[in-house]
Amino acid sequence: MSAALGKDLVGLEALSPEQIRLILDTAEPFKEVSERPIKKVPALRGKTIVNLFFEASTRTRISFEFAEKRLSADTVNVAASGSSVSKGETLVDTAKNLEAMRIDMVVIRHPSSGAAQFLAARINSNVINAGDGKHEHPTQALLDLLTIRDKLGKIAGVKVCLVGDILHSRVARSNIWGLTKLGAQVAVCGPHTLMPRGIAELGVTVFRRIEEAIEWGDVLNILRLQLERMEKGFIPSLREYFRVFGVTQERLDRARHPLVIMHPGPMNRGVEIESRVADGPHSVILDQVTNGVAVRMAVLYLLAGGKPELADAAKRGAAE
Amino acid sequence: MTRPLVLAGGRVIDPSKNLDQTADVLIQDGKIAAIGPSIGRPDGADVRDVRGQVVAPGLVDIHVHLREPGNEDEETVATGARAAAAGGFTAICAMPNTDPVTDNQAAVGFIVRQSVRAGLTRVYPIGAVSVGQKGEKLAEFGEMVGAGAVAVSDDGRPVVSGHLMRTALEYARTFDIAVADHCEEPTLAAGGVMHEGLVATRLGLKGIPAAAEEIMVARDVLLAELTGGRVHLCHMSTSGSVDLIRRAKERGVRVTAEVTPHHLVLTDHACENYDTHAKMNPPLREAADVAALRQALKEGVIDCIASDHAPHAYDEKEAAFDDAPFGIVGLETAFAVAHTELVQGGVLTLPELVARMSTLPARVFGLAGGTLHPGAAADVSVLDPRQQWTVDPKRFFTKCRNTPFAGRELVGRPTLTLVAGKIVHDANV
Numbered sequence: 001m002s003a004a005l006g007k008d009l010v011g012l013e014a015l016s017p018e019q020i021r022l023i024l025d026t027a028e029p030f031k032e033v034s035e036r037p038i039k040k041v042p043a044l045r046g047k048t049i050v051n052l053f054f055e056a057s058t059r060t061r062i063s064f065e066f067a068e069k070r071l072s073a074d075t076v077n078v079a080a081s082g083s084s085v086s087k088g089e090t091l092v093d094t095a096k097n098l099e100a101m102r103i104d105m106v107v108i109r110h111p112s113s114g115a116a117q118f119l120a121a122r123i124n125s126n127v128i129n130a131g132d133g134k135h136e137h138p139t140q141a142l143l144d145l146l147t148i149r150d151k152l153g154k155i156a157g158v159k160v161c162l163v164g165d166i167l168h169s170r171v172a173r174s175n176i177w178g179l180t181k182l183g184a185q186v187a188v189c190g191p192h193t194l195m196p197r198g199i200a201e202l203g204v205t206v207f208r209r210i211e212e213a214i215e216w217g218d219v220l221n222i223l224r225l226q227l228e229r230m231e232k233g234f235i236p237s238l239r240e241y242f243r244v245f246g247v248t249q250e251r252l253d254r255a256r257h258p259l260v261i262m263h264p265g266p267m268n269r270g271v272e273i274e275s276r277v278a279d280g281p282h283s284v285i286l287d288q289v290t291n292g293v294a295v296r297m298a299v300l301y302l303l304a305g306g307k308p309e310l311a312d313a314a315k316r317g318a319a320e
Numbered sequence: 321m322t323r324p325l326v327l328a329g330g331r332v333i334d335p336s337k338n339l340d341q342t343a344d345v346l347i348q349d350g351k352i353a354a355i356g357p358s359i360g361r362p363d364g365a366d367v368r369d370v371r372g373q374v375v376a377p378g379l380v381d382i383h384v385h386l387r388e389p390g391n392e393d394e395e396t397v398a399t400g401a402r403a404a405a406a407g408g409f410t411a412i413c414a415m416p417n418t419d420p421v422t423d424n425q426a427a428v429g430f431i432v433r434q435s436v437r438a439g440l441t442r443v444y445p446i447g448a449v450s451v452g453q454k455g456e457k458l459a460e461f462g463e464m465v466g467a468g469a470v471a472v473s474d475d476g477r478p479v480v481s482g483h484l485m486r487t488a489l490e491y492a493r494t495f496d497i498a499v500a501d502h503c504e505e506p507t508l509a510a511g512g513v514m515h516e517g518l519v520a521t522r523l524g525l526k527g528i529p530a531a532a533e534e535i536m537v538a539r540d541v542l543l544a545e546l547t548g549g550r551v552h553l554c555h556m557s558t559s560g561s562v563d564l565i566r567r568a569k570e571r572g573v574r575v576t577a578e579v580t581p582h583h584l585v586l587t588d589h590a591c592e593n594y595d596t597h598a599k600m601n602p603p604l605r606e607a608a609d610v611a612a613l614r615q616a617l618k619e620g621v622i623d624c625i626a627s628d629h630a631p632h633a634y635d636e637k638e639a640a641f642d643d644a645p646f647g648i649v650g651l652e653t654a655f656a657v658a659h660t661e662l663v664q665g666g667v668l669t670l671p672e673l674v675a676r677m678s679t680l681p682a683r684v685f686g687l688a689g690g691t692l693h694p695g696a697a698a699d700v701s702v703l704d705p706r707q708q709w710t711v712d713p714k715r716f717f718t719k720c721r722n723t724p725f726a727g728r729e730l731v732g733r734p735t736l737t738l739v740a741g742k743i744v745h746d747a748n749v
Contacts, residue, residue: 013522092638112640113524133642135524173524197527198518315585 003300008120008127011136011226012177019180022308024146026298027291029310033070034293043301044073044180049105050098053130054080056107059265059289060140064107065295073105074141091118099123105303106134109197113170116168126303134168139265139299141174145182147284148219150291151260156183161213163247164223164272165194165234171223171264176202189213190245192233210245214255221262222247225272236270265289321742324348324362325608327702330370334377335675336590336691344718347698352739354694357653369538370702373735376674377690378410378699379655380681382476383554383578383626385647388434389427395631395719397434397443400651403718404441407651408734410699411442411682411689412629416453417476423448425463430583432468440744441737443701444687449474449488449499455481456490465495470685473500475554478536480506485540489549498576498685500552503536503561504528504602513642515588515603523591525641528603530558537561541575547562552684553577555603555628559612565568574702576684578626581650581657586610590724596637596644597724600630607659614667617676621739624681627654631720649718653711653725655703658730663705670705702736 005019012020033041049068053061061077070076089097091110092280095118098106105126108116113133120127131137149155160179166172168187177184180203188199200206207213213220225241235241252259260271261283269275278285302308327345332355334340339355346353348362350718361367386400387393397414404412414431416422422431428445435443447464451457453474461472470494479485479501488499509532514520516527535749541564544551553565556577568575582600587607590598598604618623630647637644655677660670668676678701682690689699711728713721 013696090635091640092635093641110640114642115640117594118640133524134526170524173522196521197516198521201518202522266363303369 003265004308007303008116009138009299010117010120010127010129011235012138012141012174012181013136015181017181020142020145021179023142023295023298023302026148026302026310027294030297030301031291032180033297034290039070041070042072043306044068044071045279047073047104047304049073049075049107049300050103050105051075051077052094052098052109053078054108054110054115055131057130063289063292064130064296066293067300070293071297071300073300081095091115091196092122095122097117099125100223105300128299128303131170133170134173135170136174137170138174139292139296140171141178142299143288143295144175144221144262144264145178146291146295147288148260150287151284152218155179157185158219159185159187159188160219160221161187161207161217162211162221162223163210163213164225164245165229166190166192166199166223167194167196168226168229169223175221176204187213187216191235194229196290210247211251214251214259217259219260219262220247221264222273224262224266225268242271246272246274247277249276249280252277260284262288324365325741326365326367327370327375328367330373330375330702331672332375332692333671334692335671335679336377339692340671344657345692345700347700347738347741350698352692352696352698353696355692364712365388368457368736372704372706374670374674374703374705375676376701376703377678377692378701378737378739379408379677380411380687380689381409381627381629381651381654382413382624382681382685384412384414384629384651385417385631386414387631388418389430394633394721395632397431398438398440398627399717399719401435401438401440401443401669402717403651405737406717406734407653408655408701408703408737409651410701410737410739411444411687412651413444413446413470413685415473415475416446416448421448421453422446423451423453423459425460425467428464428467432605441739444468444470444685445704446470446500447472449479450484453477455479455484458487461491461495461497461715465497468721470687471498471500473502473554475500475502478502478504478506482539482543486543486547489547489551493547494547494688498550498552501536501555502554503533503540505532505535508532508535512603513599513657514591515605515714517588517606519588519591525591530560530605530609531640533558534564536718537671539727541565544575545571545573548574551576552639554625555580555583555602556613556622557583557605557609559609562612562616562621564725566616569621576623577621578684579617579622580628581625581654582648584610584613584617585657586663586724591641594641595724596639597648597722597726599644599646600642600648601646601670614662618667618672623684624676625658626655626681627719631718632722634721636689637722648722648724649720650723651718652716653723655734656709656730656732657725660706660730664731698738698741700738701734703732704735705732706732707733707735720723
């Protein structure tokens, strides 16, 4: 139990700007751990963590696992296939069984929105949302925030446009909450078939055309276009999507100044992003991945009751 | 022979006769015998002092899901009838989406028999529009009406085919019954779990747009107009539907409509925190819709209140929002919720509420009841308009506990329910 963040991290909607800053500041010293020859600190020694993934994930699961191991926690990975989950066990039964094994933390990824909150309300362990349906993916947004801060030195006032399938994106929702709370200007851009109702009421600008978004922004966070969106009829073809909404070097060259290019991965090269852009000098896509481990270490550390003083120490170090 | 009963000194409200006065009501031989300020009291009569309470024609709920046959663990005809009696209802209509579907005379007869066996609130079956509610082949309306069905509906799902709806409306004319439709355009609603709006956007839940209902409302009134048939629109939820019904009624289309207490009281904000007790279909909408529905009920554009009582086992609702079933129980909270919010809230007078929960719903499906006319069966509801109580689902008579009103403080409660003069619920016992 941590007073600083509460018991769980379900989403950024419920966090204060101070709490978000605390996580980002706490992540700073943890970055250095991953650069050491021996990448381990004893902060979570003796803690048991279950990574409960009801949905396929490579990057997020590995990132969490590294974060846990570098904090010396004992971890178990449970994937939906091969577990009792695929035999029809309900979420509440899964939760009760985990609780009965006296674990300390659960990292959950689930296809249903609200699943992390559902679990958090029913077990005493700390619950960290690693993506629930179309709701939130808070650690992804936190690593995006950290990457923007690293690259531009600030978040307040920065113009960030999320591009693509906003309707189905938990990354978009968490980014909108995190960015707006820290004073960034936020826009979204994509086909209107993939734009949720009332999105402007969350305090974001909606751009109809990618050219307008590029003209306006400092940062583009380009979301993955799930191929099934085409099958379900939201867009006519991937080809046309790339033609109309693809982030290409040609389009970026017309901008007044270079834009920072972000992508939560995995990328569909040639669909939402051109390879030249993804691999170009303004791409921070791999920095996002690196920061992901540090941010997740910070979240685990703080939820386990770690002292925010660590973050203060890091800040003092930066000032010297 | 039961003793005559006098309900003495209550406020007698009978919307069928525009009656609202303090009077005694004499019930004898299962019938209303006399009403008046000073009627004679036969020897041996049982006299109940109901001063300060309302004596009304028994409440009528034309939209209830009992789970018998098929899911008797969730509700039976008998437990549903008992819950209805506790809610002040003397008659309820059972929707046919049971397992197997109530789509033939034998199945309709089974419901009637179970109702008689329970001997509580009257349960009138509604037959299916299509065989197996599959939306393909008309069910045998004539035989089902012969066995006791009072209307037909594929409720739980819409009548998707425009052709089937047309033929149902035409064929139903022979038997002078209404076709009740669950208005939902399935391709627009597919996968949706709550109202499409800002709350759904924030929660990351797939929405059901208002247009999914309104398109079918528009279709149904056009088909009623085309065929001269009688359409009844179930559980209206949007201001757009209200506009369509208003215009259709102005043109003389034979359309009636109902609204649930929860759609008159709650909005999509009730889904916050993924509360599955706020998951229903049609979904809870926005404040502007609630306002329009209240106004429509006041004006008579929407004819009546119906509960859409839908019991679900506790562990079915104990799930992620996407995975929980739609629906809530409502029989035991309907009157109190409506009284608290609409009468105390200044939307309706008490006689107007009684009309919309008794006389008018009875009229929609042509049921006996909804009146205290001397000679009529003594289906009577005694309601205490001042009783304050807190909803405690553990004390429900229904088998299920799925209500969004748990813990809510309400004012007004049925205290005594009589069916054909027999006491089927007495809160003082």
